[in-house]
Amino acid sequence: MKIEPSVSKVTDKPTTRRSRRLLAPISAQLPVTSQKPVSRTRASSDILFEETNVEEQIFKIKPECVNELKSTKVRFPKMMTMAFLREIADSFKNSVNNVESRCKSLKKRYTWLDTEDEKDWFYKSCSEYPTAQMLPEASPSEILRVDYFRKTFGWEKRHANTCARKAEYILDFKRKSRNDIYKVKWCGLPEYAATWVRPVDIIAFRYEFARRVTEFWEAVVKLVPHKEMPIVRRSNCSIPAEYISKICSNYQKIKRESMIEICAENPLKSALLIENEYDVCASPFNFEFISENAFCGAKEQLKAYEDEKATQKQVAEALGFCCKQECGECSANFYKEYALASHKATYSKHKHYKYDEERDYWKVCHPAHFLIFECTDDCICKKEGRCKLDMLTKLRDNHSSNKFLVSRTGDDRGWGLTAMQAFKQGEPVIEYVGELMTEENFRQNETEIWNKNLMYSMDLTQNDKNLPAYTVDSSRKGNHSRLINHSCEPNLVTYKIIKEDRNINRPHPVLFAAKDIAIGEELSFNYKLTIINQNENSKHDDNSDSEHEFDVVENGRAFICRCGSKKCIDKKKNLKRKHDRKRSNKMR
Numbered sequence: 264m265k266i267e268p269s270v271s272k273v274t275d276k277p278t279t280r281r282s283r284r285l286l287a288p289i290s291a292q293l294p295v296t297s298q299k300p301v302s303r304t305r306a307s308s309d310i311l312f313e314e315t316n317v318e319e320q321i322f323k324i325k326p327e328c329v330n331e332l333k334s335t336k337v338r339f340p341k342m343m344t345m346a347f348l349r350e351i352a353d354s355f356k357n358s359v360n361n362v363e364s365r366c367k368s369l370k371k372r373y374t375w376l377d378t379e380d381e382k383d384w385f386y387k388s389c390s391e392y393p394t395a396q397m398l399p400e401a402s403p404s405e406i407l408r409v410d411y412f413r414k415t416f417g418w419e420k421r422h423a424n425t426c427a428r429k430a431e432y433i434l435d436f437k438r439k440s441r442n443d444i445y446k447v448k449w450c451g452l453p454e455y456a457a458t459w460v461r462p463v464d465i466i467a468f469r470y471e472f473a474r475r476v477t478e479f480w481e482a483v484v485k486l487v488p489h490k491e492m493p494i495v496r497r498s499n500c501s502i503p504a505e506y507i508s509k510i511c512s513n514y515q516k517i518k519r520e521s522m523i524e525i526c527a528e529n530p531l532k533s534a535l536l537i538e539n540e541y542d543v544c545a546s547p548f549n550f551e552f553i554s555e556n557a558f559c560g561a562k563e564q565l566k567a568y569e570d571e572k573a574t575q576k577q578v579a580e581a582l583g584f585c586c587k588q589e590c591g592e593c594s595a596n597f598y599k600e601y602a603l604a605s606h607k608a609t610y611s612k613h614k615h616y617k618y619d620e621e622r623d624y625w626k627v628c629h630p631a632h633f634l635i636f637e638c639t640d641d642c643i644c645k646k647e648g649r650c651k652l653d654m655l656t657k658l659r660d661n662h663s664s665n666k667f668l669v670s671r672t673g674d675d676r677g678w679g680l681t682a683m684q685a686f687k688q689g690e691p692v693i694e695y696v697g698e699l700m701t702e703e704n705f706r707q708n709e710t711e712i713w714n715k716n717l718m719y720s721m722d723l724t725q726n727d728k729n730l731p732a733y734t735v736d737s738s739r740k741g742n743h744s745r746l747i748n749h750s751c752e753p754n755l756v757t758y759k760i761i762k763e764d765r766n767i768n769r770p771h772p773v774l775f776a777a778k779d780i781a782i783g784e785e786l787s788f789n790y791k792l793t794i795i796n797q798n799e800n801s802k803h804d805d806n807s808d809s810e811h812e813f814d815v816v817e818n819g820r821a822f823i824c825r826c827g828s829k830k831c832i833d834k835k836k837n838l839k840r841k842h843d844r845k846r847s848n849k850m851r
């Protein structure tokens with residue numbers, strides 16, 4: 264990147280007497296712990312039972328519970344998530360006081376599901392008979408056993424999905440046999456495991472569920488046009504398909520907004536939200552979190568580096584500026600004495616920022632190629648508390664992870680950062696921080712930095728070769744900004760801010776909103792990718808096709824842009840390629 268100064272339903276047939284007989288006698292031997300994965304003897308269309316490594320997954324919660332679970336040898340359906348397993352473990356934790364003795368007595372009393380047919384029978388009986396008491400020809404002790412396991416795992420036929428879980432939000436509504444039913448996303452389960460339920464079935468969470476229904480209808484009313492209201496009045500069976508996706512996405516936004524509120528109310532709850540609906544991958548937080556640039560190597564090294572580049576004079580010149588009376592003097596001085604004289608930097612004589620009192624933010628108000636020269640602690644205006652040129656400090660102070668959602672992109676761009684609050688055009692969003700590296704630092708750490716597919720460095724490019732060139736690299740240390748992807752039509756723009764040390768060679772890159780950004784929009788900025796002609800790089804290549812090869816590069820590395828915008832550089836590259844081919848055909 265460069266910146267320039269610029270639970271599911273089981274549907275098998277009824278239980279047979281043959282399989283029921285296979286229930287082991289109460290006094291049978293203790294269970295064997297090592298087992299083969301369950302292979303279902305009869306087909307069941309919509310659920311697969313699989314052995315899950317229960318021990319590993321819930322071990323962290325309470326080892327005793329794991330032992331008890333192990334001794335039961337009950338298999339968990341594939342659809343069940345970690346959250347479900349944790350809930351089970353929690354229920355053990357709460358209800359079983361003396362787990363050890365309880366385990367022992369359980370082992371004595373129950374030998375459970377020893378044969379394939381028995382397991383099959385158990386699962387089927389759950390689906391066919393709402394209560395264990397209804398099991399035909401079951402002895403009282405068998406009923407007791409079935410009841411125990413059903414209760415433990417929430418395996419009641421009618422309430423299979425609902426009795427042990429909280430509704431997180433509602434995705435859809437329809438009317439079935441004169442009853443309203445709602446598609447519910449359950450806490451701890453993925454959206455694809457959402458199920459249709461009747462409100463009457465949500466016994467345990469009646470009030471909470473009613474709230475979710477109200478919220479859902481508010482979202483619907485907002486979205487469905489007035490003329491479509493008969494649908495909202497529920498005279499029809501369902502919401503038209505075209506509104507469903509709108510409702511879902513809007514509902515997600517509402518959910519996010521309310522999460523922001525929750526976080527704002529209670530700072531302790533302020534945690535960064537991470538969303539991944541696409542794949543199983545490592546956490547995006549494999550770096551050290553820092554809020555301000557860190558020096559890679561000793562500070563003295565930087566000084567020496569600048570001396571070597573013969574820029575000390577220029578840096579020293581800039582050092583003298585600060586507001587002695589009026590806020591803005593230092594930048595005016597800089598403009599008069601440095602920028603104009605040296606022609607090395609462009610500077611706007613217009614004010615950098617406009618302050619919006621209502622929203623309490625500074626809006627940047629000149630093009631990105633001008634440097635922004637902010638006041639420092641030495642300035643009178645700052646000391647007297649009337650400084651209007653101190654956006655960066657405010658941005659750092661107000662830094663909050665609630666502003667962002669880290670989300671998986673699902674299109675090979677890795678993780679991305681999504682806005683969780685609206686930003687107005689010109690509003691500062693985030694400072695790009697990382698390790699400040701000289702060319703030498705970068706070379707020394709090159710293998711670590713480049714040895715990955717993902718690039719996290721931003722060049723603080725200097726056009727003049729005699730000036731020191733720095734890179735901010737966030738592969739090892741950084742903040743959320745390192746997760747912002749590239750777009751050829753970005754909604755962020757990078758400005759260079761000169762701060763404390765008044766060193767124009769080491770500005771702070773800050774990302775500002777290039778346009779109004781809505782909640783839920785993915786943040787992006789332009790990495791300043793370039794198209795290079797491979798032919799110019801490899802003149803001696805005999806491959807006849809190579810003369811048409813254009814490549815998009817980021818810091819000299821090939822980059823396949825997947826931003827998907829109409830103005831995407833990858834499309835331009837292909838156009839160039841076509842054009843070049845045509846031209847060379849003509850010349851022949």
Ligand SMILES: C[S@@+](CC[C@H](N)C(=O)[O-])C[C@H]1O[C@@H](n2cnc3c(N)ncnc32)[C@H](O)[C@@H]1O
Nearest residue numbers: 676677678717718745746747748749824825826
């Ligand atoms: C600063 S990181 C952005 C965060 C990154 N997606 C992650 O998962 O950590 C930059 C890297 O993300 C990927 N990337 C960002 N924008 C992209 C785009 N428009 N198309 C393809 N890959 C992109 C590239 O691999 C790039 O080197």
